[in-house]
Amino acid sequence: MSEPSHAGAILTIDLGAIAANYRLLREMVPGAECACVVKADAYGLGMDRVAPALAAAGCRTFFVAQTGEGIALRNRLPEATIHVLNGLAGADPRDFTDHNLVPVLNNLAEIEAWARFCRERGTAFATDIHADTAMSRLGLTGQDVALLAAEPGLAKGISVSHVMSHLACAEEQDNPLNGRQLAAFGGALAALPPALSGKASLANSSAIFLGSDYHFDMVRAGAALYGIAPVAGQPNPMAQVVSLQGKILQVREIDTPQTVGYGATHRAARKEKIATVAVGYADGYLRSLSNSGGGYIGGIRAPVVGRVSMDLTTLDVSSVPDDQARPGALVELIGPHNPIDQVAADAGTIAYEILTSLGSRYHRVYTGGGG
Ligand SMILES: *Cc1c(COP(=O)(O)O)cnc(C)c1O
Numbered sequence: 001m002s003e004p005s006h007a008g009a010i011l012t013i014d015l016g017a018i019a020a021n022y023r024l025l026r027e028m029v030p031g032a033e034c035a036c037v038v039k040a041d042a043y044g045l046g047m048d049r050v051a052p053a054l055a056a057a058g059c060r061t062f063f064v065a066q067t068g069e070g071i072a073l074r075n076r077l078p079e080a081t082i083h084v085l086n087g088l089a090g091a092d093p094r095d096f097t098d099h100n101l102v103p104v105l106n107n108l109a110e111i112e113a114w115a116r117f118c119r120e121r122g123t124a125f126a127t128d129i130h131a132d133t134a135m136s137r138l139g140l141t142g143q144d145v146a147l148l149a150a151e152p153g154l155a156k157g158i159s160v161s162h163v164m165s166h167l168a169c170a171e172e173q174d175n176p177l178n179g180r181q182l183a184a185f186g187g188a189l190a191a192l193p194p195a196l197s198g199k200a201s202l203a204n205s206s207a208i209f210l211g212s213d214y215h216f217d218m219v220r221a222g223a224a225l226y227g228i229a230p231v232a233g234q235p236n237p238m239a240q241v242v243s244l245q246g247k248i249l250q251v252r253e254i255d256t257p258q259t260v261g262y263g264a265t266h267r268a269a270r271k272e273k274i275a276t277v278a279v280g281y282a283d284g285y286l287r288s289l290s291n292s293g294g295g296y297i298g299g300i301r302a303p304v305v306g307r308v309s310m311d312l313t314t315l316d317v318s319s320v321p322d323d324q325a326r327p328g329a330l331v332e333l334i335g336p337h338n339p340i341d342q343v344a345a346d347a348g349t350i351a352y353e354i355l356t357s358l359g360s361r362y363h364r365v366y367t368g369g370g371g
Contacts, residue, residue, distance in 0.1 A: 016368020
């Protein structure tokens, strides 16, 4: 992390907003537990700071993707329940039990390996089972579930914490796949033999908004905690968490026709005032924001003109008064005028990718206690 005076931009992460989002989601699922997903360094926002803030707000259960992430989180939160979505992934089962991590077992081979380990140790270590219902990434197929039902001895010795699945289109409330996956998940829960039944978990952030049929015993919220809009095409009820302010290095007045940036993709035909900001694609300010993104200075929009380069981005600040568009001034690249979902739309991607791309050169500031 950079010194404020050396950094090209300041990234502010509001832990109080994350805690408020957690409380809002928890209130929406009164009969279920709200677990928090902090994989990928809490979606780029810093698991070391975000997870303790969530724990202080009352969260007891966390999900990460990888074993290493789980071990890092265990060191931070000795008391939390930590689930690892990617399952054993070839690791030694002891890597989980030594750190009290719950793997999400994703296929029959993992279930057999975990069951063997539990029998050898004479301990039924907790695990989750993932049933695939439309993603075709990880998780047991319907055939696998049927096989386990027919041969429950394969999994003898294990103790299931949660049976889970994951929706493909939860942010689209009218998508008929949601209901089909809900039915398939119910089918998998019913088909698993009693020894492999546990609590049930289906919903990510967006699925919380599909209604109580989707909540089961535990929901797994990630994106909405971090301010990403959970429902496509509807106002975002979540508090904004991230703001990014880029520093203007230089302002150039163009009065003869001139091109701007690599590839000469912007041509200033008239008088134009160009501000060069010290943020580029190396910082996760995506190159696809070239000629489509924008910043705000004093609430006035300054469109990105020309290509975003590795360390620099050029903005047309012609409509911004000179005393505001000057070297050293800060431009809002993400913030109240420019929420992450808008930045993502400008970049042709989703806000998840904007957050997880946020770079390491920013000066990071954490605000809000999160208690
Ligand atoms: C990432 C992930 C989540 C969290 O999803 P959000 O859309 O960020 O709320 C939940 N479940 C699984 C299996 C995931 O991979």
